[in-house]
Amino acid sequence: MEPGAAGDSRPAKPGPCVSGAALAASGEPGRRMPTVAAVLPAGGCGERMGVGTPKQFCPILERPLISYTLQALERVCWIKDIVVAVTAENMGVMERIVQKYQHTRVSLAEAGVTRHRSIFNGLKALAEDEPGCKLSKPQVVIIHDAVRPFVEEDILLQVALAAEEHGAAGAIRPLVSTVISASADGCLDHSLERATHRASEMPQAFLFDVIYEAYQQCSDYDLEFGTECLQLALKYSDTKAKLVEGSPDLWKVTYKRDLSAAESIIKERISQEICMVMDTKEDTERVGYLLEEVLKKELNNVKIVSGVRSHGGRDIQQITLPQCYNFVCVNGAASDFPETQQLLSVLEQSSLSILYPVVVVLVYFLDFKSVPLGQKMESLMWIREFAKEVKKRNILLCGLLICYPQIVL
Amino acid sequence: MEPGAAGDSRPAKPGPCVSGAALAASGEPGRRMPTVAAVLPAGGCGERMGVGTPKQFCPILERPLISYTLQALERVCWIKDIVVAVTAENMGVMERIVQKYQHTRVSLAEAGVTRHRSIFNGLKALAEDEPGCKLSKPQVVIIHDAVRPFVEEDILLQVALAAEEHGAAGAIRPLVSTVISASADGCLDHSLERATHRASEMPQAFLFDVIYEAYQQCSDYDLEFGTECLQLALKYSDTKAKLVEGSPDLWKVTYKRDLSAAESIIKERISQEICMVMDTKEDTERVGYLLEEVLKKELNNVKIVSGVRSHGGRDIQQITLPQCYNFVCVNGAASDFPETQQLLSVLEQSSLSILYPVVVVLVYFLDFKSVPLGQKMESLMWIREFAKEVKKRNILLCGLLICYPQIVL
Secondary structure (H helix, E strand, O other), X not given: OOOOOOOOOOOOOOOOOOOOOHHHHOOOOOOOOOOEXXXXXXXXXXXXXXXXXXXXXXXXXXXXXXXXXXXXXXXXXXXXXXXXXXXXXXXXXXXXXXXXXOOOOEEEEEOOOOHHHHHHHHHHOOOOOOOOOOOOOOOEEEEOOOOOOOOOHHHHHHHHHHHHHHOEEEEEEOOOOEEEEXXXXXXXXXXXXXXXXXXXXXXXXXXXXXXXXXXXXXXHHHHHHOOOHHHHHHHHHOOOOEEEEOOHHHOOOOOHHHHHHHHHHHHHHHOOEEEEEEOOOHHHHHHHXXXXXXXXXXXXXXXXXXXXXXXXXHHHHHOOXXXXXXXXEEEOOOXXXXXXXXXXXXXXXXXXXXXXOEEEEEEEXXXXXXXXXXXXXXXXXXXXXXXXXXXXXXXXXEEEEEXXXXXXX | OOOXXXXXXXXXXXXXXXXXXXXXXXOOOOOOOOOEEEEEEOOOOOHHHOOOOOHHHOEEOOEEHHHHHHHHHHOOOOEEEXXXXXXXXXXXXXXXXXXXXXXXXEEEEEOOOOHHHHHHHHHHOOOOOOOOOOOOOOOEEEEOOOOOOXXXXXXXXXXXXXXXXXXXXXXXXXXXXXXXXXXXXXXXXXXXXXXXXXXXXXXXXXXXXXXXXXXXXXXXXXXXXXXXXXXXXXXXXXXXXEEXXXXXXXXXXXXXXXXXXHHHHHHHHHOOEEEEEEOOOHHHHHHHHHHHHXXXXXXXXXXXXXXXXXXXXXXXXXXXXXXXXXXEEEEOOXXXXXXXXXXXXXXXXXXXXXXXXXXXXXXXXXXXXXXXXXXXXXXXXXXXXXXXXXXXXXXXXXXXXXXXHHOOO
């Protein structure tokens, strides 16, 4: 199944839910959604990453990887609670991440020494049979990895509904490499048929009772050395998981190089749209539209939001609605750029830049001959100072000075 | 086994071989190296990449991916011939790549419609039984993927020697995901034991006769739908392949995101060393050493080659030997920067920048009060023009102007 268009997978404000039509879109409009919670084991130390920081806390565009994953789950309004299992030593780090990026619906549990023990602890926090449990037991629980930040609502919905029906469900992907079985002397025994084998990925979902009972019954050996929750459900709850084909985006950030890959995906997502803001002076408007035409021609894959003009700031208030992260602000000769100031003020008040950097390019048409040198310098200094100021709030302001008489209009 | 240090994996000039001690290092100094050739199937269309260009031709830092892989094989002097199988429509593209990046030892064969048919065509070009065959039959043939650019000499040597001994050998990696077997109704049948299964990767190596005979005997079904050469050697030549543990660098560039990951690895490799060039004027030298100290402190992982001073260009001639891609050139008050000019001239004459961009930062200490404005402007214009000029040859020149009287020495 095709994931949503690039525009749809764009994040909303932190916390709030952008979805709603998901169940209708699943082709079963009459079906009632079960209550759903999610458990995220995040106790790993990231040894394969080859860096000191556990991979779930590694920064991508200065924000920790796990925050992207939490955001992906929080965008889905039918996931009521998200339990993150972190080690005691990283509890403080995780609390600060939840606070800084305004994550809601997140509770923390203590991770165990293995992945299975961490998931078990996460489930206990939802089980209602522990003293002091503040969360309510869901019908279905989704288990996901903290290091798979690009999970879409579509696949979450598919595994949750399949779990309600079958007791267990998990995302799968075709094998990238042939899998072989080795003999004891380190030689090829046989290679497996690719057609009948799949890679088991995340997310997986279970009827809460199915997986919780499996964990309560399973052996210490399973908790220490097992890796596959679907296998536990089969072995201890006699539940055969439904397999659901996932998209390549489900891939797991494993090695250091994957951080660069993840960054490139995020950059591409937040670069799909540019919003142009022009002041209403005639000349500027004309040049602004020419600029818009050029941008449309040069940036084939980028949507240019048609020139929003500013009338005392009203229109600017509305332009953050489409969750645009890139602005071009075309200014006439005024030296304090009221439109840009308004835009920056709106952006600062919104929580947009908490999640991703916002880029504002201030295009300044300067009548080089008639404007005195002092005023030019003042404008340039203003841009520089203002850029320093807004950078603290993750807004990147660049000034582009164009000498007016040189332009043939 | 640990791959070589970052410095060792740096590329030499295109073509020539940097290795030599490989066989001695393998722990079998008395053993004679068999004759070895390599076959690279490169006929794929890269459908998983989601871009128009087949992935082996996608650019990384403006150079096609396959050129990095060819370079990795050419660095190994005991690989005598490299046969690349490309489709008829991409033959011209491939010829231009070989010429532009000065690849030696590369012959082209026509790809078939499947991976196996392409490999078979590559083997035929080496078999000496075809009319017009210009290459000589090797004892051992390595089969590698065009889209695994980070293969090290170490693993190539291991599979080649194991192939000589066992008839066949292949690189393997631990499984990243659990592999499951699906039942006919799309449910989990069972999950495979991770401990006894491995992902089969590339490179693989074979006694030439073993794999060539296997291909001559195998069925059309194998040629159409099979993927695993090791399996063909087992089935048709009764040869059990030796399995060799590879490093994570063997990974295959598969999705668009992997191009970003590959770029980050290459950037890291060519950023490991900075060479400082200073003129011999006393003040400059002093400031240069201070700058060196600061760089050493700030860039923990980067090796700073101790200030090479220029005496009429002699020393500069030698500094391209360690294959450094980053230069900081500290200049005194001279307006035409003779040291930088010398360095740029040496770099242009070398073939260093054919493979990777070379960065030169020109640090220019300017006595702002005593130097007339005209001269300052001239120096700046010179840098700008020169930067334009050398950029054509993949050298990126940046100027850093520091006003002299403001520095406390």
